[in-house]
Amino acid sequence: MDFELSEEHLALRESARALIAQRWDRDKSRLALDRPPARMPDSLWKEIASLGWIGVAGTEELGGSGGDLMAALVLAEEAGRGLLPGPFLPALAAGIALDRSAADDQRAELLGHLFAGDRVLVGAYDEPGGTWGPGSLHTTVTPTHTGLVVDGVKILVPDADRASAFVLSGRAGDSTVLAVVPSEATGVEVIPMNRFDGQSMAEVRFASVEVKGSTLIGPGRTPGGGQPADDAYDISTLVCAADLLGVSEAALAMATGYAKDRVQFGHPIGSYQAISHRLADLVVDTELGRSLLFGACLAMAEARDEAPRLVSAAKAWMSDTAIGATETALHVHGGIGFTWELDVHLYLRRARSGAASFGDANFHRDRIATLLAARDPSRSGPELT
């Protein structure tokens, strides 16, 4: 029985928090709102790669750091706390997804370059049309004798402008699969989208894109016998939930600091329960979120049956919590909270963007409803029609 962060996790968290605060100037997140997208300088990308962060949970023989999934979530949380932009989290998530599902030769070919920061791989999962997630894909991946052909449209793709290749989900016959498609392949078109928080995002069109070689990742190796596309989406979802936890805690810390300092009517505003109780409720929300995140992380790492439900639980909860925490933080700051100069709105924007990424709260609640219904003992009696 051990359900806490280890010494290594704590050390990683501390160094990540310090490094991000030092190297990522949050003013750049603000400036990017007028001139999107927010960009991590190449020097920082290289530094992150050399620290082993991109492959923090990656297999060591392939250049990864050999940490566990929790280590990746620790970094995702710190990225959220420090407003660090992509392509770090998309690349981190793509690497984990490939490490979990790809065949050995594919992993050997792709992961070393990714972990070293030489190539940027990002997931391309959601599609236009209003049905989200890997359950209803229109993109097709068709094997040919030289490789495969991809047809389809992806939206909300993070950091497509920096990507050397996309890890894309699609249908191949009856199964959902992943395929790795180089961004320079003929027929790939990247159309920038504007994201609420200024981070890079795009629509990516794949028009009869031919890819040579074996880049199709089918079922077989995915932990727990699942579908690779579902598993990859769950990993991105979990990373996003961790990002939102960092955002929520940062917002709570800002609001708490202000509530201690700001005096009105002769007392710090934090001595008024209209303020302090809202902050206390945020403690409850973030602690519950952290607990769900840990639970989901462990279930994914061990590929337990309830892993998909728990991933959805963590994401639904953190989506709501991050919005609540950042809105509250803004309100607690009064007029100054409503200014462009204060960082609170940057957190609110990141919260709103993350909450809407990889399935919003209702998407995940509906998914849980479906998964729970599948477990219900079948009720006796004929169905009424």
Next chain:
Amino acid sequence: MDLRFSEEDEQYRRQLRSWLDGHVMAQRGGGSLASGGGTDIMEAIQMARDWQRTMWEAGYVGLSWPKEHGGQDASLTQQVIVAQELARASVPMLINTIGLSILGPTLIQHGTDSQRARFLPKILSAEELWCQGFSEPEAGSDLANLKTRAVLDGGDLVVTGHKIWTSLAPIADWCFMLVRTDPSAPKRQGISYLLCDMRSPGVKVMPLRNAGGGIHFSEVLFDEVRIPSENVVGELNGGWAITRSTLEHERSGLSGVLSLEQSLSKLRATASDMRRDGRPVVQDQATGRELAQRWIEVEGLRYLGYRTLSAQLAGRQPGPSTSVGKLFASRVRQRISRTALEIEGPLAQVTKRSPHVVDRGRWQAVYFDSIGHSIGGGTAEMMRNAIAERILGLPRTGEG
């Protein structure tokens, strides 16, 4: 990270489970005092006492207490296992829970040898049932404002005052209580911790009916009740600190998760059986989302409980973070019952023993019970105050 219990613990679980299997059927229908309206209350109480005694004889009572005081010295994980298995088996609660969880640890920590020898064994065996006489009409959240007086007279303390909301008072043999022994001292410094025989002359119990209709708490009047001074726990005028230290005996909260989980799965069954517009209510999207959200909340509590337990096992004090669990648990309990009444729809107004009643009126009872949960044992506002001050370090908030 690893949520597994050790093989030794699992062995312990299997033993307990097979022991429970042998006893559960015999104990079914034991009835609960809190549910109210029981036909033969005395019989139900006797059964509940017998059940605790049976559990005690089998070695499943007083788990956290040291062996030298009649406890089991059980590990934290074993305590969790017992709570889980008892909830799973749906056996009645231990009737002397107040004595076991509050007074026992207090006496072990602060009592004299003779107090321990006199009281502890009978708490364990349920031979003597206890109630807690803290709250008063003028002293609820602001407990230190209590007015019940105790004056030294020869070898006795003479107690006069008015306690209220005392749970289980009519059936209790003894009461542990807070009284004011030094009216001139600052509020928190003149309070003493006393043990009072409920059959002492001058004690008058007046049961109150609660909002849900049950008899659960009472008013207790003390009119010059003589309590021998050997029944003072700790120092005279040192009662406040003792009370605080018992409140620190916090649990991981994992035991509560199982009962919430069971409640939720009963609710799913109800939602599958009930129809709305010809379809099972569970298939309605809004209901499905609500039920999913309740599931998320219960899972959140579960993993929060594991984090707390894990910290305790590593020898760290979980401290104020347990108030996070308690506050949230009472909220979830309320949300589950509200969701239940929403699922019942127009039938939510139909009560037990009526035609068309849903689940024999269980959700209305659960609903009232859940509302009381965020009042008794410290209101939700008091817990928020504690979180604000002790976790966030905000200035003292709303308590003068």
